[in-house]
Structure formats: C-alpha cells, structure tokens
Amino acid sequence: MVSVKDKIVFITGASSGIGASCAHFFAEAGAKLILAARRFDRLEQLGAQLQEKFGTSTHLLALDVRDRVAVASTLSNLPDSWAAIDILVNNAGLSRGLNKLHEGNIDDWEEMIDANVKGLLYVTRAIVPGMVDRACGHVINIGSIAGRAAYPGGNVYCASKAAVRAISDGLKQDLIGTPVRVTEVEPGLVETEFSIVRFHGDRDRATTVYQDLTPLTPDDIADVVLYCATRPPHVNISEVLVVPVDQANATLVHRHR
Numbered sequence: 001m002v003s004v005k006d007k008i009v010f011i012t013g014a015s016s017g018i019g020a021s022c023a024h025f026f027a028e029a030g031a032k033l034i035l036a037a038r039r040f041d042r043l044e045q046l047g048a049q050l051q052e053k054f055g056t057s058t059h060l061l062a063l064d065v066r067d068r069v070a071v072a073s074t075l076s077n078l079p080d081s082w083a084a085i086d087i088l089v090n091n092a093g094l095s096r097g098l099n100k101l102h103e104g105n106i107d108d109w110e111e112m113i114d115a116n117v118k119g120l121l122y123v124t125r126a127i128v129p130g131m132v133d134r135a136c137g138h139v140i141n142i143g144s145i146a147g148r149a150a151y152p153g154g155n156v157y158c159a160s161k162a163a164v165r166a167i168s169d170g171l172k173q174d175l176i177g178t179p180v181r182v183t184e185v186e187p188g189l190v191e192t193e194f195s196i197v198r199f200h201g202d203r204d205r206a207t208t209v210y211q212d213l214t215p216l217t218p219d220d221i222a223d224v225v226l227y228c229a230t231r232p233p234h235v236n237i238s239e240v241l242v243v244p245v246d247q248a249n250a251t252l253v254h255r256h257r
C-alpha cells in the first residue's frame, strides 16, 4: 500500500456527495486537498471541518468546470505550494431530467455535456501535463454504471458517462510509457443530492429513486477511490464497477416491497 500522506489531491465537485466523502477519506489518510465546486460556502464549511478533525491543509477554489477560461487560468495560477498535484479526482458532474430523448430539454443536455464531458476534459488537460513532467500522478474519473448501458430517459446522461469511460480508456493509452495512472470508478445507485439535482429540486421524486432498496453511500465510493489511489505504483486499477447488492445493472434493481 502506498501512503497518500502529504500528497496533493485535487477533487472537483467537493461540495456534496461523493466528492465531499472523498475529501474526508483522503484527509483522514493525511493528504493535502484542493477542493473545487461552485458553492464556495460549502467548501469553506468542509475545509474548516477537515482542519478541525484531521488538521488537513486545504486550498479552496470556486470553480465552474464548464468555464474553460476559468479552469485554465485558475489551474495555471495555483500557488507554487499547491501546483504539484499528485492525484486528480474528476468527480464534478450531474444529471438533469429523465425525459424521453425526443421530449428532452436541450438546456439540460448542454449542462450535462458541458460539465460531465467538457469540464472533465478541461480540468484533465490543465493538470495532466504537470503529472507527466514530474513523472508522477494518478487521474481518477468518476464515471457511472450509466456509461455501460443506457436506461429509459437516461439518454444524454448515459452518453456523457459513456464518454467518461472512453476518455478514461483513451487517456490510459495516451499515458502509456509514463508512470501516471488512470482509473475510472463507475458507481451504481448512490444516495446523494444527485437525484434532487436531476429532478430540479423535487425532493419527493428524488426520494423514490432509493425507496425500498439499500443504496450505496458516498463513503462506499470514497473508500474505493482511496483504495485505488493507495495501490503500489506498478498497479493500475483501470476500471471499477460498484453497485448496491440490490442492483444488478442500470435497469434491474430489487425493491423490498
């Protein structure tokens, strides 16, 4: 096992759910954290919590990953002491809507593609060259079971996560010959704010997604992410699908009714 103590870990989408859990797990393991999201107040709360609990040093970034110019300028202007990022967790992302494709909301599509695909690419493009130069680094992309097969109404979200799968595979190939590692973690149903965001704030509808089954928690995913990051340097866990026991695939779940 490799220690992440004093490593610099950059987590996008750290203000909630899986990203916030990853921050806790890496902080407990002794890492220094760059935490990014749009909701800066939440990052401030999280940073204060991690400082108090684990003595973690954090560098907080108010960043919308869809903003290409902001991503490039923010990441090229990191203070020297934060610039040598060891681990990038590309977690920021969202789903919007569950409409049939031919009835879909085009603004929803743009938001998902811009954040889940283009945002992940902008961040990766800004950080990986430094990893290659320093001959050290690990990119961990949060994909989804939705990237393996579409489900009704999932259309564009599933496509965006299929893109994350292809990008992870392509990046691994492009980094061959360097020690930089690439992992894609593909969660199934995890209870976070994901469905509240998908249904534009409709909490009752969001609750039905996880009703009568035992979903994963964000900590279940953070645990896997930290596991991947702490393997010996010659080991690359390329892909991990993590589902609840109550979920067989993107469309088959067991509800205890």
Ligand code: NDP
Residues within 6 Å of the ligand: 012, 013, 014, 015, 016, 017, 018, 019, 036, 037, 038, 039, 040, 063, 064, 065, 066, 091, 092, 093, 094, 095, 115, 119, 142, 143, 144, 145, 186, 187, 188, 189, 190, 191, 192, 193, 194, 195, 197, 218
């Ligand atoms: P949450 O809604 O709880 O968290 C999403 C995070 O992404 C928030 O921190 C949000 O921060 C951030 N985010 C969204 N859009 C942007 C943006 N444009 N710029 C920067 N940050 C952004 O959901 P999850 O924790 O569940 O989602 C995390 C990742 O996991 C996503 O990529 C999601 O697709 C994936 N996933 C989730 C599953 C689930 O069942 N929950 C299953 C499989 C994958 P803020 O709004 O403050 O910017």
Ligand code: 8X3
Residues within 6 Å of the ligand: 143, 144, 145, 146, 154, 187, 188, 189, 190, 250
């Ligand atoms: C999130 C999991 O099945 O709700 O990526 O699309 S699912």
